[in-house]
């Protein structure tokens with residue numbers, strides 16, 4: 001089911017425009033190359049929409065928002081919408097400040113997102129439109145006890161926005177407002193490397209760019225692929241290896257992942 005989506009990504013080499021944060025920009029660019037896409041980062045409002053117009057996918061990441069580049073976000077979003085280019089929103093740390101929250105809520109009003117990808121606290125904050133957890137990394141968890149409530153949250157938020165919602169964590173939930181993919185790939189060490197979420201949003205942008213008519217499956221495939229690569233990276237760790245090696249092995253795994261491996265390694269149920 002996911003193999004053809006990864007094959008399309010490898011075959012089509014989509015150009016993905018990312019407006020992203022300065023913490024993880026380099027990892028995001030390398031991740032895009034590793035998966036078969038082609039990255040371009042540009043956040044100057046004078047040129048950014050022109051770059052979006054040439055791209056097959058757009059990723060808007062709010063990790064290190066700045067006044068000077070802020071106008072590029074809605075402008076590029078509108079350009080992508082007008083041209084039918086898939087757009088991914090990563091509302092990094094949206095509960096941490098009023099500036100982030102107001103920006104994210106404004107973007108939700110002005111841009112039609114194909115996928116909204118965040119951790120549990122970010123999605124919760126956006127869905128409620130109010131103050132949430134302070135950090136950029138989620139400490140909240142999806143557990144057996146709150147799984148039904150989390151599924152209802154992503155389903156309802158997807159319905160309301162018209163976007164596919166991808167909520168990451170120890171369990172990932174991806175929904176288009178009807179179906180929920182409950183995805184169990186991944187490894188806790190992914191939480192020890194900054195930007196695995198940012199990279200996942202770029203991977204989602206790449207899958208969506210290569211498979212523009214299947215946004216739900218594209219997002220679910222990206223989430224399974226990222227988690228599976230975390231598992232492969234962990235299995236490679238030697239006795240002296242830590243989070244630095246894990247970060248490198250994760251990139252290696254994305255680079256070498258085959259459609260067949262993704263098909264066999266994806267672990268999910270539909271809810």
Ligand SMILES: Nc1ncnc2c1ncn2[C@@H]1O[C@H](COP(=O)(O)OP(=O)(O)OP(=O)(O)O)[C@@H](O)[C@H]1O
Pocket residue numbers: 092118119120136137138168169170171172185186187188189190191193194195196197198199200223226227230
């Ligand atoms: N405890 C865990 N077990 C398994 N996989 C995990 C765990 N924590 C995170 N992941 C995986 O790590 C990736 C990033 O998810 P996470 O929710 O940590 O994003 P994030 O909080 O936005 O990260 P960042 O802000 O550092 O980019 C996803 O593929 C997710 O499945």
Ligand SMILES: Cc1ncsc1CCO
Pocket residue numbers: 021023024063064092136194195197198
């Ligand atoms: C740590 C951090 N701060 C702003 S963006 C970012 C990268 C993780 O999203």
Ligand SMILES: [Mg+2]
Pocket residue numbers: 090092093118119136197198
């Ligand atoms: Mg994040």
